[in-house]
Amino acid sequence: MPSREDSPTSRRQHTPSAAQRRRAAYRRRQTTRSVLVAAASTAVLGTLLVVAVTGAPGWDRVRLSFLDPAIARDALPEVLTGLWLNVRLLVCCAVGALLLGLLIALLRTLRGPVFFPVRALAAGYTYTFRGLPLIIVLYVLTLGVPGLRLQGMPPVLVLGGLALVLTYGGYLAEVFRAGIESIHPSQLAAARSLGLTYRQTMRHVVLPQAVRRVAPPLLNDVVAMQKDVGLVSLAGPIDAVRAAQIATAETFNYTPYILAGVLFVLLAIPLIAVTDWVTLRSARRQSGG
Amino acid sequence: MVSSSSRTRTAATAVAALLVAVAGCAPQDNLPTPDAAPTTPSCTKEGLKTRTAGKLTVATDEPAYEPWFRGNKPDSGEGFESAVAYAVAEKLGYARGDVTWTRVKFDTAIAPGPKNFDFDINQFSITEERKQAVDFSPPYYLVRQTVIALKSSKIAGKKSMADLKDAKLGAQVGTTSYQAITDLIKPKAKPQVYNSNDDAKKALQNGQLDGLVVDLPTAFYITGSELTDATVVGQLPQVGAPEAFGLLLDKDSPITFCVSRTIGELSEAGTLKQLEQKWLAQVAGATELR
Numbered sequence: 001m002p003s004r005e006d007s008p009t010s011r012r013q014h015t016p017s018a019a020q021r022r023r024a025a026y027r028r029r030q031t032t033r034s035v036l037v038a039a040a041s042t043a044v045l046g047t048l049l050v051v052a053v054t055g056a057p058g059w060d061r062v063r064l065s066f067l068d069p070a071i072a073r074d075a076l077p078e079v080l081t082g083l084w085l086n087v088r089l090l091v092c093c094a095v096g097a098l099l100l101g102l103l104i105a106l107l108r109t110l111r112g113p114v115f116f117p118v119r120a121l122a123a124g125y126t127y128t129f130r131g132l133p134l135i136i137v138l139y140v141l142t143l144g145v146p147g148l149r150l151q152g153m154p155p156v157l158v159l160g161g162l163a164l165v166l167t168y169g170g171y172l173a174e175v176f177r178a179g180i181e182s183i184h185p186s187q188l189a190a191a192r193s194l195g196l197t198y199r200q201t202m203r204h205v206v207l208p209q210a211v212r213r214v215a216p217p218l219l220n221d222v223v224a225m226q227k228d229v230g231l232v233s234l235a236g237p238i239d240a241v242r243a244a245q246i247a248t249a250e251t252f253n254y255t256p257y258i259l260a261g262v263l264f265v266l267l268a269i270p271l272i273a274v275t276d277w278v279t280l281r282s283a284r285r286q287s288g289g
Numbered sequence: 290m291v292s293s294s295s296r297t298r299t300a301a302t303a304v305a306a307l308l309v310a311v312a313g314c315a316p317q318d319n320l321p322t323p324d325a326a327p328t329t330p331s332c333t334k335e336g337l338k339t340r341t342a343g344k345l346t347v348a349t350d351e352p353a354y355e356p357w358f359r360g361n362k363p364d365s366g367e368g369f370e371s372a373v374a375y376a377v378a379e380k381l382g383y384a385r386g387d388v389t390w391t392r393v394k395f396d397t398a399i400a401p402g403p404k405n406f407d408f409d410i411n412q413f414s415i416t417e418e419r420k421q422a423v424d425f426s427p428p429y430y431l432v433r434q435t436v437i438a439l440k441s442s443k444i445a446g447k448k449s450m451a452d453l454k455d456a457k458l459g460a461q462v463g464t465t466s467y468q469a470i471t472d473l474i475k476p477k478a479k480p481q482v483y484n485s486n487d488d489a490k491k492a493l494q495n496g497q498l499d500g501l502v503v504d505l506p507t508a509f510y511i512t513g514s515e516l517t518d519a520t521v522v523g524q525l526p527q528v529g530a531p532e533a534f535g536l537l538l539d540k541d542s543p544i545t546f547c548v549s550r551t552i553g554e555l556s557e558a559g560t561l562k563q564l565e566q567k568w569l570a571q572v573a574g575a576t577e578l579r
Contacts, residue, residue: 143488146495156481156497236459236481236492246482249463 068255075247075256082243083263089161089229089239094222096165101172106202108173109180122173129170134228137163142235160232168225175217179210212282219275223268240264332547334382339407339544345383347374348406351392356509356573357412363390369568370410373429376560377408377536380551399423404539408548412506415535424545426552428533429561434469435508435575436522438500439493445520450474450578453522456499457481459489465529466502473525490516504532505575523576524569 016024053059107115107122129137141163142156183206191201211218233242240263244256331337340346349370352361358368366375366385378388391406398409401422408426415425436453438445444456453474459481460466470480481498483489486507493501494516503511505524512519536552538545555561569575 143491143495143497146497147491149496156492233482234484234488236483236497238479238482242462242482245462246467250468 066254066258068253071251071253071255072259078243079240079260082238082240085239086229090226093161093164097168097172100169102176104173105176108177126170126173129167134167137167156235157237160235171221175214179214183209216275216279223271337544345378345388346406348391348393348409349411350395356569372564374410376555377551409537412534413537414532423540424538424542425535426549428535429552430534432504432532433524434466434502435505435524436500436502437508437512437519438522440518440520442499444500458500459498460502461486469502469525469528473528521575523578525578
């Protein structure tokens, strides 16, 4: 944590004082020590866990049916093909849900009696789609809607994606709304007193702060969405988990599920890392670091 | 510290052991079923201990469906299972008039307890669980996978597997039906997979699928009573580990041995194949796709 230094008024090159150098050296020593202690305690805990798991009486049977490298190798191409579908869906649905959520949040925060029906509709939407189980939305959209036999019916993947966007749009709308409402009214008042219109105030003053403030929960919902996009497989497409299920049915061995699980975690790591980084950055900003 | 952790370990071990014990992970040895064969088996009408001397009482369900029976009349000799029953009777030396039919619910037939028939023919899959309660003959039919489609579909009326290459096909997950798509038809488009046949039927009905693969009995049930605007396209070659239908008899029935031997003979002589060809492929319209 670098402390903010007063910029020196003189032109001289800044050299830290002896006390400051001692302080820095002490901090370095402390860091090294804590890293070493952390590594040692992790090693001890890891060893204990390994011994406990591999020493269990059923370990051999579990290893055979859940951790068979040969079966994992055979299932990998199919599971990866399925995962590619998850990734494409996730990108499209995340963008769609973020945009929809933002739009709904803006509608819900409109002021003035004339907008009451718009506010009511937006509120009704968030209540409905946050309450509805995703599976039911998926069934209705992927197997119900095509039954209407309308012209230009989009493919099942698009309908499944729409179900995800609608459901997650509800969650994200509430996150955005919380962000918008967390901006102090004095900010709005100040912006309006400068002559900004409501729209300009929203665009230049409120939204930038609101989005920054709720970035961590937004990303958190995107991480949660990553696991749910696979549910479109109930309408026919083969995602990673479905591919693992098929491989499991062929071999009577659960290794493909573990494989898919590991791939999902690997896929989530970058997203989660970004979330953590954004959270940390905003925390530093808050503490004036 | 140590003692508590070792106690936990012991408890965990005990729980695991209990689970293993409950699950019964050790593969069960298949005990050889004692043959109910009389010492001098005489498989003739005179020697058989049937329920009514000189008569053969055959059971099936009410109603009896196509293509197994025609027009809910088991005694017509028409339909695959009716034909099989009469073929068995004939082989044992019974004239058509000596065969009497009775109706027994499917679930009643596979339950333990005394039976009021000599054998029951009603698409009974031979399973180890059922063998605990009843006797089965060897299989008279191995279930084939079948493609069904809406009458308006582009694959309705196709005659070969090559014609299905461009079709969008679906099946239930983890079934032989799915295997039939990937191993036999090998379509260009990835098959669609569903949690249940109900979801798959819905997709077929919506026109999201060109064709759906299910086993033959299901195919006839769906096209006969559930989706009347769907039709059987044809049956596929044998794949995977098929279900097997057997004649059901009372546990340790005195005639199990003879009925089983008769099925074996009919199978070797090719009679069963011919009946299957005639009643399932030709009459019922489940064309053999090659």
